[in-house]
Amino acid sequence: MADLTVDIVVLGWGKAGKTLAGALGRQGKRVALVERSAEMAGGSCININCVPTKALVHDSGMLMGAIVNANANANAPSEAGDSIRRFASSVARRDTLVEKLRARNRALLDEVDMITLVQGQARFTAPRRIEVSAGHDRLLISAETVVVNTGTVPAMPAVASDAARHGRLHDSTSIQHVDPLPERLVIVGGGYVGLEFAGMFAGFGSGVVLLDRHDGFMRGEDRDVADAVRALLEERGVEVVLGAEVEAVDDTGDRAVVAYGTAGEAAHTRHVEADAVLFATGRRPVTDDLGLDAAGVTTDDRGFIVVDDRLRTSAEGVFAVGDVNGGPQFTYVSLDDYRIVLDQLTGDGSRSTRDRAAVPSTIFLTPPLARVGMNETEARESGRDVLVAVKQVADIAAMPRPKIVGETHGLIKVVVDAATDRILGATLFCVDAQEVINLVALAMRAGVTATELRDGIWTHPSSTEALNEVLGDLRPLTW
Numbered sequence: 194m195a196d197l198t199v200d201i202v203v204l205g206w207g208k209a210g211k212t213l214a215g216a217l218g219r220q221g222k223r224v225a226l227v228e229r230s231a232e233m234a235g236g237s238c239i240n241i242n243c244v245p246t247k248a249l250v251h252d253s254g255m256l257m258g259a260i261v262n263a264n265a266n267a268n269a270p271s272e273a274g275d276s277i278r279r280f281a282s283s284v285a286r287r288d289t290l291v292e293k294l295r296a297r298n299r300a301l302l303d304e305v306d307m308i309t310l311v312q313g314q315a316r317f318t319a320p321r322r323i324e325v326s327a328g329h330d331r332l333l334i335s336a337e338t339v340v341v342n343t344g345t346v347p348a349m350p351a352v353a354s355d356a357a358r359h360g361r362l363h364d365s366t367s368i369q370h371v372d373p374l375p376e377r378l379v380i381v382g383g384g385y386v387g388l389e390f391a392g393m394f395a396g397f398g399s400g401v402v403l404l405d406r407h408d409g410f411m412r413g414e415d416r417d418v419a420d421a422v423r424a425l426l427e428e429r430g431v432e433v434v435l436g437a438e439v440e441a442v443d444d445t446g447d448r449a450v451v452a453y454g455t456a457g458e459a460a461h462t463r464h465v466e467a468d469a470v471l472f473a474t475g476r477r478p479v480t481d482d483l484g485l486d487a488a489g490v491t492t493d494d495r496g497f498i499v500v501d502d503r504l505r506t507s508a509e510g511v512f513a514v515g516d517v518n519g520g521p522q523f524t525y526v527s528l529d530d531y532r533i534v535l536d537q538l539t540g541d542g543s544r545s546t547r548d549r550a551a552v553p554s555t556i557f558l559t560p561p562l563a564r565v566g567m568n569e570t571e572a573r574e575s576g577r578d579v580l581v582a583v584k585q586v587a588d589i590a591a592m593p594r595p596k597i598v599g600e601t602h603g604l605i606k607v608v609v610d611a612a613t614d615r616i617l618g619a620t621l622f623c624v625d626a627q628e629v630i631n632l633v634a635l636a637m638r639a640g641v642t643a644t645e646l647r648d649g650i651w652t653h654p655s656s657t658e659a660l661n662e663v664l665g666d667l668r669p670l671t672w
């Protein structure tokens with residue numbers, strides 16, 4: 194068995210780990226980065242999650258715009274074969290993009306002499322000793338510091354895991370290469386993944402049925418926002434079924450059938466047929482086969498690695514970063530985990546997860562739905578004196594950009610502390626929301642007031658201009 198001694202070993206090519214490996218390698222530290230799959234060089238975000246799915250969402254959004262414009266011009270509607278071809282060509286574009294990013298990610302670390310890239314399955318044999326296996330080959334790595342960045346994988350419900358499979362049952366990775374575009378798609382799970390894929394496939398022309406076990410649609414959102422999202426999805430042909438508990442799944446090869454019971458009428462099992470079924474029911478951590486016991490690393494009851502606010506695990510010198518530590522599952526949070534660990538290793542160690550404020554998020558629908566801070570419901574519950582401004586995008590005269598790009602759905606809502614004029618939170622359901630939300634988040638962190646945002650000088654025509662008008666419409670909450 195070959196041996197390698199380094200200063201730091203990173204397990205898994207996630208966002209935090211690859212950034213840390215690059216930074217420390219360039220500082221002259223001996224670094225090893227272990228990744229089990231050649232197809233995953235660069236991690237989940239660029240290979241199977243954020244970037245490829247957003248390429249598909251973008252193309253689907255362009256297609257919706259084209260259809261709206263074609264209908265406005267009374268041109269002939271597109272044929273089913275066109276949808277299939279357009280989806281296939283979008284998948285090909287996605288694949289080319291991913292290959293380029295993967296090669297670039299590999300090159301970025303390859304060119305640093307102090308970094309050793311190791312391909313194989315990593316496993317602890319002792320607190321800071323890692324065995325890497327690849328076929329019959331074994332490598333033993335010893336390091337002062339170990340950073341676990343092994344991510345998450347789709348958590349399939351038992352009914353799906355147990356079902357016979359003939360190619361019609363998918364997770365968020367395999368569905369990206371479904372061929373041909375399903376005429377009818379059932380999606381189980383109405384969270385981030387379920388919503389993004391529902392919008393995307395509907396845009397490409399699939400009929401979508403979205404099932405979620407909970408009674409409330411988008412339970413974390415204000416009702417007017419959730420209703421607006423639901424209405425838009427329904428307008429595009431998505432059928433939303435709530436309180437649906439999946440009882441059985443059958444994939445005959447010719448067709449998939451999902452049997453589900455709805456709350457209060459469990460005896461009434463319903464069946465829905467589809468060309469494909471996507472399970473979007475959450476993700477589980479990759480910790481099962483990591484030998485964490487040998488390292489003395491503790492996990493919680495769902496298998497996530499337990500960390501403190503500096504991302505230290507229960508074992509000396511072992512950190513856990515990214516999705517695997519049970520924090521919010523976003524690439525930019527994984528990136529912030531990198532900053533915390535770098536500060537532990539090379540700084541004064543003061544940076545922690547407690548420093549995070551006004552962390553924004555976006556569900557990439559068309560248009561996107563972006564959030565930061567409190568929504569109206571949370572602001573009401575906070576007991577503060579609150580001002581709220583809400584406007585339908587189509588009614589915002591000072592924001593011509595949605596009309597320019599032909600996407601005027603949505604609404605914008607901002608909640609403000611009446612006593613301090615500070616922004617408490619914003620919900621942007623509009624074109625460019627994924628960009629404008631970062632400005633609002635920065636304003637919240639920097640203490641920029643609602644009045645200053647309202648009176649800001651913004652480029653024209655842009656989506657930021659909405660702030661000029663919407664924030665001029667703040668009113669006290671009515672109870």
Ligand SMILES: Cc1cc2nc3c(=O)[nH]c(=O)nc-3n(C[C@H](O)[C@H](O)[C@H](O)COP(=O)(O)OP(=O)(O)OC[C@H]3O[C@@H](n4cnc5c(N)ncnc54)[C@H](O)[C@@H]3O)c2cc1C
Nearest residue numbers: 205207208229236237242243315343344515516522523524
């Ligand atoms: C469909 C989808 C879309 C998403 N879109 C977005 C988005 O738009 N924006 C956003 O911010 N977030 C998005 N996310 C979430 C985001 O992808 C993750 O939060 C992010 O990639 C964090 O990854 P990570 O750093 O935890 O590690 P990952 O990038 O998941 O890397 C973990 C790596 O470890 C490797 N590995 C695992 N076990 C071992 C082992 N024993 N030995 C060696 N290697 C191992 C894996 O192969 C993998 O490459 C999306 C998620 C999904 C499912």
Ligand SMILES: NC(=O)c1ccc[n+]([C@@H]2O[C@H](COP(=O)([O-])OP(=O)(O)OC[C@H]3O[C@@H](n4cnc5c(N)ncnc54)[C@H](O)[C@@H]3O)[C@@H](O)[C@H]2O)c1
Nearest residue numbers: 350382383384385386387405406439473474475522555556
């Ligand atoms: N744009 C982004 O930033 C982005 C995009 C995709 C994913 N993500 C990240 O990935 C994570 C995982 O996403 P996800 O959508 O898989 O999980 P999720 O936790 O967001 O949603 C899962 C949904 O599935 C439902 N569900 C679970 N089991 C079910 C069952 N048996 N029958 C019916 N419904 C069931 C739940 O009620 C829930 O609504 C997200 O939390 C997010 O952090 C981020």
